[in-house]
Amino acid sequence: xxxxxxxxxxxxxxxxxxxxxxxxxxxxxxxxxxxxxxxxxxxxxxxxxxxxxxxxxxxxxxxxxxxxxxxxxxxxxxxxxxxxxxxxxxxxxxxxxxxxxxxxxxxxxxxxx
Amino acid sequence: xxxxxxxxxxxxxxxxxxxxxxxxxxxxxxxxxxxxxxxxxxxxxxxxxxxxxxxxxxxxxxxxxxxxxxxxxxxxxxxxxxxxxxxxxxxxxxxxxxxxxxxxxxxxxxxxxxxx
Numbered sequence: 001x002x003x004x005x006x007x008x009x010x011x012x013x014x015x016x017x018x019x020x021x022x023x024x025x026x027x028x029x030x031x032x033x034x035x036x037x038x039x040x041x042x043x044x045x046x047x048x049x050x051x052x053x054x055x056x057x058x059x060x061x062x063x064x065x066x067x068x069x070x071x072x073x074x075x076x077x078x079x080x081x082x083x084x085x086x087x088x089x090x091x092x093x094x095x096x097x098x099x100x101x102x103x104x105x106x107x108x109x110x111x112x113x
Numbered sequence: 114x115x116x117x118x119x120x121x122x123x124x125x126x127x128x129x130x131x132x133x134x135x136x137x138x139x140x141x142x143x144x145x146x147x148x149x150x151x152x153x154x155x156x157x158x159x160x161x162x163x164x165x166x167x168x169x170x171x172x173x174x175x176x177x178x179x180x181x182x183x184x185x186x187x188x189x190x191x192x193x194x195x196x197x198x199x200x201x202x203x204x205x206x207x208x209x210x211x212x213x214x215x216x217x218x219x220x221x222x223x224x225x226x227x228x229x
Contacts, residue, residue: 004155006155008153036220041223041225042222042223043117043203043205043220043221043222043223044156044203044220045220046217046218046219049217088155088156090156100158100161100171101156101158101218103155103156103157104155105153105154105155106155
């Protein structure tokens with residue numbers, strides 16, 4: 001069993017839809033939870049970072065963490081064609097110098113105009 | 114502009130050859146990382162370095178080597194011992210502020226290596 005599971009998609013939605021992206025994990029020692037966006041043939045860029053259970057909102061994006069269920073989600077409201085990318089969840093047990101990230105496989109999202 | 118540069122963008126290698134991928138950052142970050150990305154497997158950590166002249170193996174270090182002679186540079190050599198080197202290679206860097214703090218990793222644009 002992988003430490004982090006993520007549905008690879010592809011997920012296709014119409015412009016303006018609400019998108020829900022999800023990851024589950026098995027290691028309860030994970031403390032830091034991140035969502036990265038990766039455009040085709042580019043490096044990932046950090047979208048959201050959360051530490052505690054609950055919701056964190058940034059514009060059209062909301063990150064949700066449920067540590068009791070070992071489940072994290074990223075919601076995108078009013079999705080735009082420019083949101084079309086691969087979304088990677090990532091987790092870390094430690095901060096500081098040993099900040100090793102464990103990534104999900106990524107979900108490919110296509111927002112149709 | 115501050116950032117991470119990787120070169121070359123595309124690299125082709127014959128079997129049995131060693132190749133070196135370049136990674137340079139001008140963000141004044143202490144920590145640097147190398148990841149490999151394959152379809153359906155996400156990113157996997159190859160090596161990381163917290164400080165100059167020191168580095169640690171990641172989860173898939175076999176067949177790879179690194180050096181960290183300068184803070185700004187963290188080149189990765191893919192040796193002939195790496196059995197399946199065709200992949201997208203990503204370099205990242207981060208600051209280091211205490212063990213209890215999450216430090217964002219900034220990624221370069223990547224190098225796509227193909228073995229012919």
